[in-house]
Amino acid sequence: MRLEHVAFRYRRRAPWVLKDVSLTLTPGQVTEVTGRNGAGKSTLLRLLAGLRAPCRGDITGRPARIGYAPERFPADQPFTAGDYLDHMAAVRGLPATAWRAWADRLGLGRLLQVRLPDLSKGSAQKVGLVQALTAHPGLLVLDEPFAGLDPATRSALPPLLGELARAGSTVVVSDHQRCLEHLPALHRVHVAGGTAVSVETAAPSGAMAVLEVAVAAGEAEALAAELRARGHPVHLRQPAGPRPFGSGENTG
Numbered sequence: 001m002r003l004e005h006v007a008f009r010y011r012r013r014a015p016w017v018l019k020d021v022s023l024t025l026t027p028g029q030v031t032e033v034t035g036r037n038g039a040g041k042s043t044l045l046r047l048l049a050g051l052r053a054p055c056r057g058d059i060t061g062r063p064a065r066i067g068y069a070p071e072r073f074p075a076d077q078p079f080t081a082g083d084y085l086d087h088m089a090a091v092r093g094l095p096a097t098a099w100r101a102w103a104d105r106l107g108l109g110r111l112l113q114v115r116l117p118d119l120s121k122g123s124a125q126k127v128g129l130v131q132a133l134t135a136h137p138g139l140l141v142l143d144e145p146f147a148g149l150d151p152a153t154r155s156a157l158p159p160l161l162g163e164l165a166r167a168g169s170t171v172v173v174s175d176h177q178r179c180l181e182h183l184p185a186l187h188r189v190h191v192a193g194g195t196a197v198s199v200e201t202a203a204p205s206g207a208m209a210v211l212e213v214a215v216a217a218g219e220a221e222a223l224a225a226e227l228r229a230r231g232h233p234v235h236l237r238q239p240a241g242p243r244p245f246g247s248g249e250n251t252g
């Protein structure tokens with residue numbers, strides 16, 4: 001799937017959210033999309049899923065079957081989780097049982113009789129994920145799927161996405177929390193300043209420079225996370241505190 005000089009804004013005369021995005025997404029690959037709040041990650045994901053059309057530029061090669069889970073699952077619908085998933089399967093021409101295995105894997109089983117508005121945020125998020133996975137998607141687009149998930153589901157999801165990719169799906173996930181960073185061969189895209197850059201292609205092809213930056217201790221973790229999200233290897237050295245006598249550690 002290829003995006004060629006894609007630009008998008010929500011209304012005429014509104015500021016451009018994305019000004020010029022050219023990207024290639026490959027079947028079998030999981031792509032992690034990062035960027036600051038308001039950078040345009042959700043907008044990029046909606047364009048990829050075909051929910052919005054580019055104002056300029058082209059998107060080609062989009063797989064026919066698309067699964068999409070928005071950042072906030074629209075839980076204000078008068079169905080139980082099970083009835084909703086049955087309905088979504090029927091809309092796609094799939095048997096009502098198509099979603100059961102995904103619901104089991106995401107630990108949704110005992111909540112299927114609960115009405116959507118009565119679900120917790122994390123459980124509603126799981127319903128959104130199950131409906132996206134049920135499509136047997138050639139393209140799976142998940143907007144911040146880890147937000148609100150319990151630790152067990154948060155760790156179950158990356159291998160599941162890796163499996164889908166190995167089966168040939170193109171998987172795109174926005175993820176503030178960097179829950180995917182241990183997936184092998186993760187493709188990383190960073191959204192900033194109206195464009196989206198594939199971090200691998202942005203990396204210098206030749207020598208690397210080492211930049212030493214001193215910041216207040218309280219800000220160090222956040223800055224390190226931001227730099228890692230941009231694809232830079234970061235070595236964080238905290239101020240030397242008191243060490244146990246004879247620990248023999250190198251103070252660096």
Ligand SMILES: Nc1ncnc2c1ncn2[C@@H]1O[C@H](COP(=O)(O)OP(=O)(O)OP(=O)(O)O)[C@@H](O)[C@H]1O
Pocket residue numbers: 010017035036037038039040041042043044071
């Ligand atoms: N439906 C909409 N109508 C008008 N403007 C919108 C709409 N959705 C998003 N925007 C604007 O587009 C810009 C990018 O928003 P977007 O939600 O894509 O960013 P994001 O990177 O996903 O942010 P976050 O990390 O906070 O979820 C913001 O200025 C936002 O206000």
